[in-house]
Amino acid sequence: MDFSSLLNELDILHDCALCPRDCHADRFTAKRGYCNAGTGFSISSICIHRGEEPIISGSRGICNIFFTHCNLQCMYCQNHQISDNLRDHGPDEMQLEEVIRQVTGILDTGINIVGFVSPSHMVPQMKAIIRVIGSLGYKPTWVYNTNGYDKTDTLRGLEGIIDVYLPDLKYMDSGQADRLSDAADYPVVAGAALKEMLRQKGTALRVNEEGYAESGILIRHLVLPGTIRNSIEVLRFIATELSPLLHIGLMSQYYPANRAFSDPELSRSLARKEYARAVKAMEAFGINRGYIQGLASYNHYRPDFNKNHPFEPD
Secondary structure, eight states, X not given: OOOTTGGGGGGGGGGBXXXXXXXXXXXXXXXXXXXXXXXXXXXXXXXXXXXXXXXXXXXXXXXXXXXXXXXXXXXXXXXXXXXXXXXXXXXGEEOHHHHHXXXXXXXXXXXXXXXXXXXXXXXXXXXXXXXXXXXXXXXXXXXXXXXXXOOHHHHHTTTTTOSEEEXXXXXXXXXXXXXXXXXTTHHHHHHHHHHHHHHHHOSOOEXXXXXXXXXXXXXXXXXXXXXXXXXXXXXXXIIIIIOTTSEEEEEXXXXXXXXXXXXXXXXXXXXXXXXXXXXXXXXXXXXXXXXXXXXGGGGTOOOOTTSSSTTSOO
16 A cells, blocks of 8 residues: 555644644654654554553453653653653654554454554654554544643644544643643643533543443543642532533552652552542532542553553563
8 A cells, every 4th residue: 555645644743833842843853842753653552452441441442552752751650661752762663554554453353442542742643544544444433542731723633533532631730730741831731622622522422332432532630649639620620611521530540650759749659548539529529420440450550561562461
């Protein structure tokens, strides 16, 4: 198959302003922007993942495509092996043909949902993958699994392409956003991004007969140790500025990773009473659609991207 016309999607990377960093870097050169990503298909793993919310993973799992690099640099990132922009991710470069081969191989097993993990800085590459897969006659549900630090203009360009938005809403505290993720404007940016997703999809999360989400939004919030006030404000924002009818994944799976050990609060696990306060706040705000986790969940979501399958034993 001739992919040359499809790769025209990448021309926008000559002056990259895909994400809120607005670097205007020419990613075809060595002078790259904040994410330090080039123009290739830098993908650490394409695999069947069963650890998402039940409505996303279903009974068989989701085909997840894990992009490398990131437009945030969270000091506690559990995917830091692939998201650290100072690392050399050159070995993760894939040819589009190989990406398509691996994805269609998973779709041929009967799984019909594909997630793009950390796609904010890789939207042209994502669109190229979607176009090729579609041209081959496949019609999977496309999931945009994002940290929430997205530009509304970029999201508008995904209307009619993305079926399910799976965004984080990490912070409503700009000081914490700056200190922990190097993005003081995160609350404003992510708030606007989620409003755009809501405009496109509404509050309903449509599910097919097999229990998989087909269209809509599911917002995730990871409760961090020592930051319960921020979590309460995140839930308040969802209920009052978006809608209490939205589906929420309130996550307790935090464990110290990456540079978190240097922080007095983040170097410990989440206390039971902290997560209980977040759950109570969610109920108080009238948010009753979604998922909570058992506190022991932090033992079960520890990816290792040096393995063939990051979430399963080799």
